[in-house]
Amino acid sequence: MSELLGGQAGERRLLMGNEAIVRGALEAGVRCVATYPGTPASEIGDRCYEISRQGHLYFEYSTNEKVALEVTAGAAASGWRALAAMKHVGLNVAADTLMTLGYVGIKGGLVIVSADDPSLFSSQNEQDNRSYAKMAGLPMLEPASPQEAKDMALAAFSLSEELGLPVLLRTTTRLNHTRGAVTLGKLAANGGAGHFVKDPFHQVMVPAVAREAHARLVRQQVPALIRSEASPFNVITGSGPWGVVASGVAAAYVADALLELKLSHQVTFLKLGFTHPLPAGLIGDFLSRVERVLVVEELEPYLEEGLKNIAHSRQLTLEIRGKGEGLFSRLYEFHPALVRQVLARFFDLPYEKPTPPLPQQILGQPLPDRPPNLCPGCPHRAMYYAVKIALQELGQEGIFPTDIGCYTLGLLPPLSMADFLICMGSSISTGAGIAKATGQQVVAFIGDSTFFHAGLPALANAVHNRHDLLLVILDNGTTAMTGHQPHPGITLTPPGYPGKPIELEKLVRALGVENLWVVNPLKYKESLAACKEALGKAGLRVLISRSPCPLYLQRLTGKKSKARFQVVGACGDCRHCLDYFGCPAMYLKHGASQMAIDPILCAGCAFCGQFCQAIRPVKESS
Amino acid sequence: MIMASSQVKSPGNLRLLLTGVGGQGTLLASRLLGEAALAAGYSPLVSETHGMAQRGGIVISTVVLGELQSPIISPGEADILLGFEALETFRALTYCHADSLVIANTATIIPYTVAVGKGRYPEVESLLSLMAQHVREVCAFDAAALARQAGSPLAVNMVILGALTATEYLPLSQTEILAAIRGHTKTEFLEANLAAFQMGAAAARDPDNWRRRSL
Structure with a gap:
């Protein structure tokens, strides 16, 4: 339960x-x-x-x-x-x-x-x-x-x-x-x-x-x-001539700052929880009791502007500040020391700025980054690779409008398969606009869940208005990024899931798409051939890249692929796999011009063995 | 005059920061600390990073005890740093102050940037000795090896919790932490997890694993 x-x-x-x-x-x-x-x-x-x-x-x-x-x-x-x-x-x-x-x-x-x-x-x-x-x-x-x-x-x-x-x-x-x-x-x-x-x-x-x-x-x-006005979620604590107003998590930072600066007798703190409509009477009374006010809120000056309006209507002229130089930013989330520091500065309190250790300075060299990456065995990487190679073999440059999901990580090198992104579903229509304006080869990428979310009207538009682009629908059978939630197109459902699946292929055809390919991206020859064929045609083309998210599959079936791959023999300075594919299981052996595959990280997808002769399965007995 | 300084602390407030790499169990460890604190009558706050960080990236979580209401920890203000991976522990040193305790797993997980020759992983030994110069004390040992020895390579979090519980820093008893572990562990993993916890505790009791600031 x-x-x-x-x-x-x-x-x-x-x-x-x-x-x-x-x-x-x-x-x-x-x-x-x-x-x-x-x-x-x-x-x-x-x-x-x-x-x-x-x-x-x-x-x-x-x-x-x-x-x-x-x-x-x-x-x-x-x-x-x-x-x-x-x-x-x-x-x-x-x-x-x-x-x-x-x-x-x-x-x-x-x-x-x-x-x-x-x-x-x-x-x-x-x-x-x-x-x-x-x-x-x-x-x-x-x-x-x-x-x-x-x-x-x-x-x-x-x-x-x-x-x-x-x-x-x-x-x-x-x-x-x-x-x-x-x-x-x-x-x-x-x-x-x-x-x-x-x-x-x-x-x-x-x-x-x-x-x-x-x-x-x-x-x-x-x-x-x-x-x-009567809400128990709007609370005044403390007493004193200085006023502080906050809402949300910022109010927690204020509470701690007042405690640590021992300001409960200097500051009257108005914590707002009911923030629309703002309790104008309560706020007006508060403003008439204090001398200066600091507004502590993340992002936009929503409360600050509200307070200034209320002060104006009451003909109060006290100083009300929040956002601005030396105070709070409209950018990013706050943290306790930041709020404490601005509070101290605003009320002219002596404040010793903390000097936290700086690891990079202490070490005297940059710390290597640890960017997020598509998982080993991820079918998105395989599809990106096929599109990249197909374009190269055809001597074409592709422009890649992308969309929102795990595959947005294709932005990072070595894949570098993302050129333009605004929001959910934007890949298709922005791609249409780019292709119309430039005549360049546009390959747009969208995930299956995102396609159902916001891609459908865009695809109907692309068909109807005869746009010229290749749309790759990365169909991994789930909404992977947010934790494997189902969507209308899923075929592999969790036990007891009541939703009726909609076949993506039929749907795309029903929208009037004539040039349609469906490939398993982990079968390299097949997907490369389909990519080249699709890139060679004009008009609207759709390629469905279908292979389940390995994490999702593992979660549903409880099984993990036992297959593992290894680099056999010397591969020299080729580095093709690093420069074009970049699976997290691959690494450069220390001090040697030799690639290797980490058997713990390898997911056994067998894709790299299809483009590199030196990569071979690990035999059970070895 | 009112003194405003970052050093001002209310008695009983304790800020713990946990850092590691996706899949190392930092979130579970922070949740277990929170559950144990809740059962002991505290009102803990446990904050987690979700989202992009989980694809092999850095995962940071925080546990705050006492009368504090802020769920997160500013740089320079963590009393305890639990580091699940050597490089990430060093990266998170910026959250520590001169009186912090650091418990560090010496095992490494090589970032992809290093694996492909774009960047160098610093010597773990130098990371540890540099860290010890900036905090009160560092307890460092190979938690991954202990977890494997206990029968569960995934139990690094249990090893670290065991080590933490063996120190004097936490206002929670071993019994209270163990009760939280028992309450939130599947039966098939319980034995290995408890073994890993005890190995961590033993590691923290071994004076050879401790480094202190040379004065």
Whole structure:
């Protein structure tokens, strides 16, 4: 049984922020959860999938975040409590839905979890999604700890129902992936079926209806503000003439800084958890009690600007600072010493800057990097290799728009098979634009899960508008990067997985693609021949590179390939395998012009033995 | 006058940083420390790096005990560094201060850059002696060899936990850590894991494995 379904009320558990959100939702009686996996939100979906296999919850991995939000919106419109979880950029995909969802409103509570990623640990940007709450007119909560994540997830459902609006639960990587002590509450009892009540003149957003609905949404800001003013998630601690305001994990750094600088009698600290609408009355009163204010928030000056507006409307002229030279940056996540240092500087406290040891200086030479790499046996590397060699043999240069997944690591040398990337699904259409503008040979790469997420409309466009590019769909049968979640195209499913698979090949053909190749990238001759043929043609061409992710296969079957390969005899200074392929199992023998293969790292895929005569299988007996 | 200094510490606060390479079990080790601390009545914070780092890259996690609310550790502020791989331990030296304890696995995992001749892996011995000049003490031994000897090459994390528990730094008893290990280990691995833990503890009790700053 899922750990999150156990535990008595009052029991303390060490929960990750994402798990705490799931527990809070279960305590609220959530009935429907949908997501598209994305770091740092993925564990929310993964835990809900486990729970849905055992209990009363409906959960789905949706094809993308827009779809996930719409499935939960439909469930919430029918009276169920529902939750949609996504990474910050996923909310861009769902933004069309989000912006009008507040017009339509909900019946059952609907919570939208946005997991922002300051410092871009695993994202293409570090946008601050608090702007979405303001733009869409939705209430927003920002937890600072796993305990608050659970408490806020629980409270968000009733808040959502009271206001008839979805609630944005805005988190950041540090909260999502921090484990902390969480005191459990009682799980909700199982509810019944929902019921959709027809009310088309409030729920069908044609202009005449939407004009009224927008007015209703604006009116709802008043009761939302009343709840923000009274929210237990906005807390004032300490006393003194200096003011500090913070939200999210930054509030934890402030709390520690105040403790370590012993400032509780100098500083009045306003920690905000209900951050849209901002509690203008509470903030105004706070501002009138202090002399100067420092705002501590990661990314954009959302609170800072809000505070300045409130100060202006109250005709307060005190200094309110946050972002700027010598203070906080709009870039990257904060850490405790940084917040302590800026706090000390702002309030003119003597501060001795720590001087941590600098390993590179101490050693007197650079430390070798340890970049992430595609795994040994990864079929993506094999496909990249075939495209690279095919282009070389044809004497062509390829431009490689790429997409989001493990295969984006193809950016790094020696593969160097990524030239352009914006966001999920961008490979196909940006490739079309590049080919149109330049006439250059464009080979776009997209993973299978990403193809279903955002590639389908782009491929339909490429067919219809007769674009000229080769699209390689890297079909490894799973969403590997985020932890092997299923998607509509999977054929190898985890036991009991209820989803109906859609055949990628049929789908691509049905979209009108005439030039289609399907290869196993681990069969080099076959894939090289297909690549050359595809590169030799004009117009839209699709090559499906199909071979399961070896990690996923191993996880499903419990079996690992026993085959191993070795370098037999002297291979001299060729280095072709290093310069073109770069499997992590390969290494240069110390002090010798000789390659070798690490038998522990080798995955036994047998690919390198197909392009190099010196690589041969290790015989069982040896 | 109010003194503001990075050296100010509240009694009972302890910051541990764990570093290693994807697949070495640093995340499990940090979680077990957190579970043991929770069971002992603390409110620990355990922070993990996910995402790109897991494809053979560096994995860092933190465990914070006491009245602190920040889940992460700034450079120069880790009281204990648990290093699962020699080069990565040295790289993470920047998180240490002059009174830190370092427990270092001397076994190496060669980064791909070095394997293909683009970069040189420094001598482990020099890494250790340089480290010892910048912290209070370093306990270094081949945890990978001990894990193999215990019957589970993947139990490096258990060896390191065993060594840590044998020091005076942790406000948690061996019984409390062992209970967390028992509660979160599959039966088939338990025996080897406990053996690895005890080997780590024995390694930390061996004075030959310790280096201290020469004054």
